[in-house]
Amino acid sequence: MSVIERIPRFVVxxxxxxxxxxxxxGVFLRYVVGGFTNYMDWDPVSFTWVxxxxxxxxxxxxxxxxxxxxxxRSHFTLYVFTPRxxxxxxxxxxxxxxxxxxxxxxxxxxxAITLCQLNWSLKTPGLxxxxxxxxxxxxxxGVLIAIYAFSMIxxxxxxxxxxxx
Amino acid sequence: xxxxxxxxxxxxxxxxxxxIVFSLGLAGVAGLWLGGYPMQQLPSAxxxxxxxxxxxxxxxxxxxxxxxxxxxxxxxxxxxxRALVGWVKGGLGMSVIVVAYFFSxxxxxxxxxxxxxxxxxxxxLTKAGYKREExxxxxxxxxxxxxxxxxxxxxxxxxQVTNTSAVTLFLAGFVPAFxxxxxxxxxxxLRARKYDWPxxxxxxLKRVGKAGMEAAVxxxxxxxxxxxxxxxxxxATEAGAVVAAYAFLAAKxxxxxxxxxxxxxxxxxxxILTAAVVFLLAVASIFQYLMGMQGVPKLLGxxxxxxxxHPWLFLFVTxxxxxLFGMILEGLPxxxxxxxxxxxxxxxxxxxxxxxxxxxxxxxxxGLFLPPMGVGLLMALKFANVSVSQHFPTYVPYICALVVGLxxxxxxxxxxxTLPRLAGLIK
Numbered sequence: 001m002s003v004i005e006r007i008p009r010f011v012v013x014x015x016x017x018x019x020x021x022x023x024x025x026g027v028f029l030r031y032v033v034g035g036f037t038n039y040m041d042w043d044p045v046s047f048t049w050v051x052x053x054x055x056x057x058x059x060x061x062x063x064x065x066x067x068x069x070x071x072x073r074s075h076f077t078l079y080v081f082t083p084r085x086x087x088x089x090x091x092x093x094x095x096x097x098x099x100x101x102x103x104x105x106x107x108x109x110x111x112a113i114t115l116c117q118l119n120w121s122l123k124t125p126g127l128x129x130x131x132x133x134x135x136x137x138x139x140x141x142g143v144l145i146a147i148y149a150f151s152m153i154x155x156x157x158x159x160x161x162x163x164x165x
Numbered sequence: 166x167x168x169x170x171x172x173x174x175x176x177x178x179x180x181x182x183x184x185i186v187f188s189l190g191l192a193g194v195a196g197l198w199l200g201g202y203p204m205q206q207l208p209s210a211x212x213x214x215x216x217x218x219x220x221x222x223x224x225x226x227x228x229x230x231x232x233x234x235x236x237x238x239x240x241x242x243x244x245x246x247r248a249l250v251g252w253v254k255g256g257l258g259m260s261v262i263v264v265a266y267f268f269s270x271x272x273x274x275x276x277x278x279x280x281x282x283x284x285x286x287x288x289x290l291t292k293a294g295y296k297r298e299e300x301x302x303x304x305x306x307x308x309x310x311x312x313x314x315x316x317x318x319x320x321x322x323x324x325q326v327t328n329t330s331a332v333t334l335f336l337a338g339f340v341p342a343f344x345x346x347x348x349x350x351x352x353x354x355l356r357a358r359k360y361d362w363p364x365x366x367x368x369x370l371k372r373v374g375k376a377g378m379e380a381a382v383x384x385x386x387x388x389x390x391x392x393x394x395x396x397x398x399x400x401a402t403e404a405g406a407v408v409a410a411y412a413f414l415a416a417k418x419x420x421x422x423x424x425x426x427x428x429x430x431x432x433x434x435x436x437i438l439t440a441a442v443v444f445l446l447a448v449a450s451i452f453q454y455l456m457g458m459q460g461v462p463k464l465l466g467x468x469x470x471x472x473x474x475h476p477w478l479f480l481f482v483t484x485x486x487x488x489l490f491g492m493i494l495e496g497l498p499x500x501x502x503x504x505x506x507x508x509x510x511x512x513x514x515x516x517x518x519x520x521x522x523x524x525x526x527x528x529x530x531x532g533l534f535l536p537p538m539g540v541g542l543l544m545a546l547k548f549a550n551v552s553v554s555q556h557f558p559t560y561v562p563y564i565c566a567l568v569v570g571l572x573x574x575x576x577x578x579x580x581x582x583t584l585p586r587l588a589g590l591i592k
Contacts, residue, residue, distance in 0.1 A: 024406045058217070074437050077184045093182065097181060097183045100178075100191055
């Protein structure tokens with residue numbers, strides 16, 4: 001596996017870990033710290049940022065993971081008619097499909113750039129970071145989708161003949 | 166007209182073996198373009214569809230399930246179920262169903278469940294003299310029933326698209342799943358008597374106790390979920406986090422059989438599965454935008470108007486369609502394409518949203534295990550090493566038992582609604 005392939009792999013693993021640990025911090029803040037401050041009659045500790053971190057991590061995880069999924073063929077696909085065609089026709093269909101997927105990714109990325117610009121000055125209430133950080137996930141994701149789709153055109157990943165779908 | 170062209174594009178792409186999620190996305194783009202809607206809807210729907218607090222329960226439960234499976238918790242459950250019911254006539258078969266019920270509790274993904282049950286139950290069943298077709302039927306039917314046992318990813322998704330509470334839906338699932346379990350167990354008992362199936366030796370109290378002790382670690386999970394939700398202590402997302410932390414501690418401190426690189430691999434696989442699920446939801450939200458703009462729910466409402474006076478008939482018809490969708494498209498695409506369209510009609514007809522969602526969940530669960538192409542069934546058959554046609558005659562009674570269970574759930578809404586009502590979550 002090349003270094004370039006390892007980066008998104010590492011990033012999604014880190015993001016899922018971040019998402020789950022963040023949830024646990026949320027539970028801790030709400031039940032333990034919240035209960036304690038409530039008991040002591042202190043000012044409650046804010047945890048609105050927990051929700052923002054979680055949702056942001058999920059959005060990034062989704063787009064990067066969806067792009068990786070193109071190559072690892074983890075998106076559900078029906079193979080009903082195509083396996084009956086000759087290998088060269090099958091290959092042509094696959095190239096056609098991945099060109100469309102790449103186009104979809106680039107289109108999403110292109111229009112997401114506009115969304116980033118529109119939301120540049122808006123800040124999230126908890127973390128007070130720019131909302132563009134959220135929409136940037138669609139830009140990066142769209143570009144990655146195109147890259148992975150092109151990689152399938154150049155050197156297709158092998159499909160497990162025993163795979164169910 | 167616009168939606169017809171969109172539907173044609175969608176179907177053509179699927180037939181060309183385009184992944185379903187991209188078929189949906191490209192058809193959606195075509196719809197935006199043909200209808201002259203702003204293309205910015207594409208990224209904006211994608212981002213808003215993937216950014217959701219409730220959906221964060223998915224990575225947590227998937228990771229927890231993967232980890233608990235790797236620890237070998239399924240074996241502990243198998244042992245307990247055998248000790249409990251293995252000595253009854255047809256008991257080993259019944260224990261498959263019991264295991265499926267409990268295992269669905271710790272395992273969020275159907276495919277992972279079939280492979281775990283297939284690999285841990287096929288050998289003892291074969292050894293005990295069960296035919297492979299019979300064992301595959303039990304595993305398939307049991308897992309289909311398990312669709313209703315929380316925490317199912319499907320339930321989180323369906324709660325999201327219908328804007329109902331995931332916690333209420335989770336809580337509502339326990340009893341309908343139990344009803345289906347009884348249907349299957351009665352069938353297995355009758356078949357065991359007819360074909361004179363072997364029985365396990367009656368276990369000593371010591372063996373039951375030992376099996377119970379070992380299964381106590383995985384059984385904490387349903388207790389946390391059921392108790393936490395019933396008393397309204399935690400949300401679905403928080404339950405996911407707690408279960409993930411519990412699985413992590415159990416793996417590292419109690420079982421000690423999962424290395425750090427293996428943990429990383431499970432996390433990675435869970436991330437990719439989560440991404441596939443949430444991305445599908447995100448892409449489908451483009452469709453929901455289009456259907457809303459085109460007034461589809463109203464149109465469908467008019468088409469289905471004759472059914473209005475008969476809610477149960479409406480439920481049967483939609484459940485049947487969900488079942489077909491589940492068989493052809495796999496469960497989640499069915500949920501994101503079909504449910505948002507029919508849900509508003511059901512609501513208007515006065516069907517309880519929770520009841521409706523439970524019925525559709527059960528129907529999709531059965532669909533996944535319907536011949537000739539339900540993916541869950543194909544997976545179970547792979548473990549049994551039998552073909553769909555070889556297996557079919559044995560499987561028919563099991564499908565019937567599942568459909569009887571589904572019919573009971575449709576006709577008696579109380580099966581789904583009593584537990585959430587007792588918890589005070591619905592009126």
